[in-house]
Amino acid sequence: MCQKNDLPLSLKSDTFNALCSDFDQILRSTLNGMEETEQDVAEIAVKVKITLTPDSAPDFSVTGGQQTRSITKPKFDHSVSAVIQKKEKKTGTLSGNYELVWDRETCQYVMRPIDNGQTSLFDKDKPSDGDAAAPAGLPAAQASLPPAGEVIDADYQVVGEEEPKKQVTQDAFDWLRQFAGQSMKVMEAMGNYTVRTEGNKVVLSSAANPGAVFYCPAEKLKPHVGHEVVCTAYGDEGNPVNISVECIECNETLFSMDAPAEPEDGEDDPYPYQEPDEEGEEA
Numbered sequence: 001m002c003q004k005n006d007l008p009l010s011l012k013s014d015t016f017n018a019l020c021s022d023f024d025q026i027l028r029s030t031l032n033g034m035e036e037t038e039q040d041v042a043e044i045a046v047k048v049k050i051t052l053t054p055d056s057a058p059d060f061s062v063t064g065g066q067q068t069r070s071i072t073k074p075k076f077d078h079s080v081s082a083v084i085q086k087k088e089k090k091t092g093t094l095s096g097n098y099e100l101v102w103d104r105e106t107c108q109y110v111m112r113p114i115d116n117g118q119t120s121l122f123d124k125d126k127p128s129d130g131d132a133a134a135p136a137g138l139p140a141a142q143a144s145l146p147p148a149g150e151v152i153d154a155d156y157q158v159v160g161e162e163e164p165k166k167q168v169t170q171d172a173f174d175w176l177r178q179f180a181g182q183s184m185k186v187m188e189a190m191g192n193y194t195v196r197t198e199g200n201k202v203v204l205s206s207a208a209n210p211g212a213v214f215y216c217p218a219e220k221l222k223p224h225v226g227h228e229v230v231c232t233a234y235g236d237e238g239n240p241v242n243i244s245v246e247c248i249e250c251n252e253t254l255f256s257m258d259a260p261a262e263p264e265d266g267e268d269d270p271y272p273y274q275e276p277d278e279e280g281e282e283a
């Protein structure tokens with residue numbers, strides 16, 4: 001029989017008002033963030049952890065003396081997190097109708113416009129045969145650099161620094177995939193930083209060799225020590241195309257791995273994957 005102070009365990013009741021309120025707040029914040037950053041993909045994760053603890057309570061149905069009865073105390077912990085997927089990349093190229101030559105006056109290599117046979121007011125006399133020769137394999141300098149103030153047309157773009165591209169194998173991708181949806185923490189010990197699961201499994205480490213698949217620089221992990229981190233898979237549920245480790249509190253991607261291209265028939269894996277050990281290094 002339902003009593004006056006009972007709390008029905010249903011989202012339709014008032015029992016989980018706090019959970020619903022947190023969800024509404026995260027939903028509003030996520031939608032605002034998507035509009036501000038012009039992103040069209042986001043994910044909201046709702047987790048409820050249920051803990052049942054055996055206990056005892058007075059049994060007033062038994063007359064005479066104080067009697068107890070066995071009960072089970074429930075506890076519900078919830079968390080609502082959102083991730084807005086945003087990736088940025090910069091590339092660039094410096095090229096044009098230029099040749100690489102050694103300039104004797106500046107004692108350095110320069111990119112010089114390729115001589116097309118036309119002359120200008122700024123041309124200087126060509127060096128005599130007695131001048132010092134340029135390094136073997138490179139053409140000798142035929143003119144000095146243009147006077148200060150002269151504008152040279154060149155195809156130039158700013159090149160953003162990128163981390164060296166690592167060889168990702170299917171084994172490595174599948175190993176990281178097993179943590180999809182799990183909460184993690186960034187931890188520090190003796191100057192080394194790791195991302196660990198709730199079961200203390202090392203996923204990323206700054207102590208690993210920089211060439212290792214699951215190496216993550218210390219400067220990237222340090223600002224997130226103690227923060228809640230989640231591993232998220234993107235794409236079809238059974239065939240994700242990307243797995244990322246993201247800080248929920250900072251809305252920042254700490255590590256991202258794209259699914260490797262399927263190898264051709266008969267092609268062996270040149271970089272066999274090895275799971276990181278508990279010290280955060282690859283064996």
